[in-house]
Amino acid sequence: MNNVQASISVLGTSALLFEAPGEMTLESQQRIWALAREAQSWPEVREAVPGMNNLMLSFARAPRTLGDLEARLQAAWLAARPLPLEGRVVELPVVYGGAGGPHMGDVVAHTGMGIDEIIERHSAPLYPVYALGSHPGYCYLGGMDPRIATPRRKVPVVSIPGGAVSIGGAQTGVSASEGPSGWNTIGSTSMRFFDPAQDPPALLRPGDSIRFRVEKVIR
């Protein structure tokens, strides 16, 4: 059990953000999933939304004062046991570099590694889906090799295509549709991650996993 206090902050009067202390780990994320399940039943909470080792509570009705909710959240976190969600494994063929990976050069420059080494490290792990966010069907993944971590871009890119495989800080992910992004795109894949007519509408859920298979490397 971690005895460092978690951080709680407000997002205006619309939501509250809980950030778990310590290193980003799967175990900590499993406790976040447990905390989300608990908080979802609280009357002031409209939706408990897991992030990367953090949890946002959007308000159904913002409380007059925050003290009680904050104390309840801290207590529930201390009591939370890891909730092991286990799902399926989805394999995604990736074309690394080239026009579909316009920021590979920035990752090379930042890490000092060659393209082959970056690709090898990126395609090696089985990435657990920690959370969904960003845009419909998008998955935040845990488990990236920290040696290929690359800071988010100084100015976000106005649009990257669906299927873009990118690195933002210590995280990696695949965009589910075209849109703006602050991440470094190193490759591309094709997969439909979201269909509003399905229930649930997202292809993947926390606990599922993604594996990137090297389909091609363009230098």
Add this chain to the structure above:
Amino acid sequence: MIEILSASALATVQDLGRTGALRWGVGTSGAMDPLALAAGNILLGNDEGAAAVEVPVFPFQVRFAQDCAFAVTGADVAARLDDEPLLPWWSTLARAGQVLQLGLPQGGTWRASRAYLCVAGGIDVPPALGSRSTQLRGAFGGHEGRALRQGDSLRVGAASDARCGKGIGLVPPALALPLQLDDLPAIRVLPAAQYTNYTEASRATFWSEPWKITAQSDRYGYRLSGTRLEAVSALEMRSHGIVPGVIQVPPGGQPIVQMRDAQPSGGYPKLGTVIEADLWRLGQAPIGGRVRFVETNWDDAMAALAQTRRWLDEVRRLVELQRSQRGGR
């Protein structure tokens, strides 16, 4: 049905937004000025959250294919029904075949930028994941998941109250709930988690200088320009949930305010959050215009939210009073 006659882009079907789908990565969307949408609906006897057409680019024209009570709220856009000028924030009955034209937003101390065409019965597009708002990024919701185009026809729902076309008007919230600083729209902000990671000088700058809404601003976010905000240390955050109103500061030091089509999560440091009660003010601030930010606290932010709720309740009371005084049908 109403038919879109204009080729102008970016008009969308919006309601008060999509809640409860954040866990699938689906942001809220919804009207940039929720007060104008809700008040327009009240004028017409609709639920506050009925869908309407949000119009950010003018001129804009529609033809009514059926008799239809409507109200244009939000920006004062010198609306005309055929040749007859209409008052803003006023309900009117259109006859089948009449054409409604929305012109450029009118000046004055508070020139708003978006108009809402509300119709009795609401715009009847199929709800998707609990809302009729257009989800542009996901290409669903609203009318075919996209902005409206010339030639599109929108179905109108069944009106709940046959009396709703009988000319009732409102004082807009820009006049009823004014908030300005140095003749600029003032927007209240609650400091967020990384507020203290900005230098004292930068924090002072944020509150004391005007911020320009750049041309790279849209329903996703307002990219602001002003004196560069300096962080004490560069932070790489873990991705977390965010809401419309969150003010992110990318390493370039120029803030971005998340708006209604914002992603539901992000990782840039957060300086503050525009309070829910003031999102409509910012949503109406025109591109190229400037705004000021005012620091607030939880209690005042909650009081402001209650004040907007009271304003809507008062609107409902006045509308119902006028309707009952004019008698039934």
